[in-house]
Amino acid sequence: MRTAAWQVMRGVAAALVLAAAPLSAAPAPGHGLTRPVVLPPFNPARSSCAKPRGLLRELVFVQDNDREFVQGIGRGLAAAASDRGLTYRSMRANNDPGLMIRQINALQARKAGSLVVAPIDPPSLSPGIERVIRSGAYVGAIVPPPATTILNAPQYQTGKVLADAAAAHIRTRLGGRAKVVLLTHDNLQFLAPRFTAMRDTLRKLPGVTIVADISPVTVDRTGGYRTMKTILLAHPKIDVVLGADTVVLGALDALRQAGKARPDQFLGGIDGERAAVAELKKAGSPYKASISLASSIFGYAMGRFAADWLDGRWVPQAMDILPKALTIANIAHYERDVADPKAVYADPSRRNSYLKMYGNICFDSRDRYLNFPWSSERP
Template sequence: MPDSSKGLGGFNRRDLLRLSVITGAGLAVGAPLLSACSVDSGTSGGAEQSSTPGATRKAIGNGITEKKELAPFQFGGPAGEKPGIPKRIAWANTSDAEFFLQITRSIELAATARGLEFVTAIANDDSAKNVEQIETFLQRGIGALCIQPLDANAQAPLMKRAIEAGAAVMSLVTPPSTSQAVADQYKVGNTQGLAAAKYITEKLGGKAKAVYFNIDTIEVLKARHQGVLDGLKSAGSGVKIVSDVQPSALTQDGGFKAMNTILQAHPDVNVVVGGDTHCLGALSALKAAGKDRPEMYLSGIDGDEQALAEIRKGGAYKASFAFAYPLMGYAWGQFAADWLEGKPIPQVMQFNAVELNSAEIIDRYQADMKAVAETWKNAATYFTLLGSVRYQERDQFINYAA
């Protein structure tokens, strides 16, 4: 049976965390009072002493508030002024989910390699605790803060305060930040749709009855939706999208139920695309109805371990498009060290969705994620790095969801 565990609004806990990472949808669990945090808006002129030891706090304005085209990042740019702040990197982790722990291990590995102290704390999805832990980091003194969205409104003043104190703030999609890790959702969806179209053209004679599971209640994923549809349509008029629907819950059970309903009207569906969670549920429904066939094409997004296991079997589940979270953590550690040496770091780290469609490719991907220090040399496979900023230009922080 598919996984039917549900969290807030029908989302299970792991999927809520994953979506907060890739979409920037902060998990608003109640904004705590910030009066005890001594938060300054940074609008006063001049400089003042920061609560961060060894730093002089500097007003930095509002940063870059409108989206702009950023040039490709180039390694080896000239170093500038060095910040006189502690060589310490902090990771304000919100959960003990496995992919967050992978990020933790990778940050620590890079920090150790570059002679930085690494500190972390887990908030267990408690917004007030998360804010308290960040405040503790700032009081102790840090050179870099790594952070992901939990309650973006509550986190933002502390993130700006860290930037004012001279620290690099490296975030998963949440502004304000020195460097943001994001995903181009249209590109992610289009990559998935084009891969399905290629299979339809080469293996299904250009004819398909396709199902797409969207998640349009999350605004930024509408771009992914359009990308998938544009990709599918590239296979020509033989492709019929017989159902484009959002299941009732972001769980495997949600996908299972939606697929059962679809099969009643369209029993000859042969292509299913969406997120791994929904598509795994759909596969369970196809199996239960005796309609799963090896020549079918199912693909998901996220690199879910269960999806990868299905791909290895060589059946209907053909591909999953994954994101290199462990490598991102290692990059954060490296960029923190560069920042403290006055070197430039990228303003945006854009995830490239990696197509995992065979046991060989899955093995290579998993090996890369286990050996991030080596993989780092070929990071362009997994990330597109854009923009450039140094400590002395810290007023050019990104203040929009890139």
């Protein structure tokens, strides 16, 4: 597992530092585009393609677990499927990579027409995903390749937005001094740039000490709770906790249980989960920021792409979900948007504030799927 993860990370580094291959680069036989390419803006006005044949008109969400961020994706996918006449269902792997592999293989065997996957262990899942793509089905992936459409965020920017907010709090509320916990995702190396950004930002503050830089065993509230309980045994006074919303919420649970939560702390997460938004609204809560990735909105977009694919239309090869720092001033507007992703998608100005689309692919050009760690960010 470690070796596979290191190979994936080397691929990420290559994608960021190698010169991009020309747009005309040929795909590797049977493996899509394996070398980095620069994708132009998505052009939805291209002429129609052939429709896939012999596949079920259904959309399946293969999810790693049931955290709120993933639930948001599912709500968006379900809404798009309903709007476009696709049968929708979800399959949960409960953080079991072996089960997810079996689920993907079963979907290929039943000739599912489209799926979206939130992978657990990308290297082990990749061969099954490629077989689904070669069958003619649409595959949307949340961050790791391979996929017909890769959804990513500008990960360094996402981490920096959160770290900048934490740094401002440390300077103004904590006198420039803080003990910090970073709850990372070492088991999903594609997210590494967000934590690099946090370290880069905090390193500039001489009074800051990162007392724990660790990945919870599971990326969920329970994982964050258990990890923070262990950290508190060695470091009973913590000032700042950063990570994904779901694990930081678990850390907050542990702090409160231990009587170590304080109003002047800065707990901040990424994903804009409802429970994190609720904490932001509470007077005196240690939870001070959540960086929204609006999962229901990009889920709705990916559901629309699945239907477009099955209807013989072009879809993006990649899409950015743009990070937004949620504050008391903008939470009400944000909550209206994520509750009605269809309205956001239908309004170009609102849609473009959340999503940016790149490249073109359809059934006729399906062999040009992305099979490298795509990011819109450049060093």
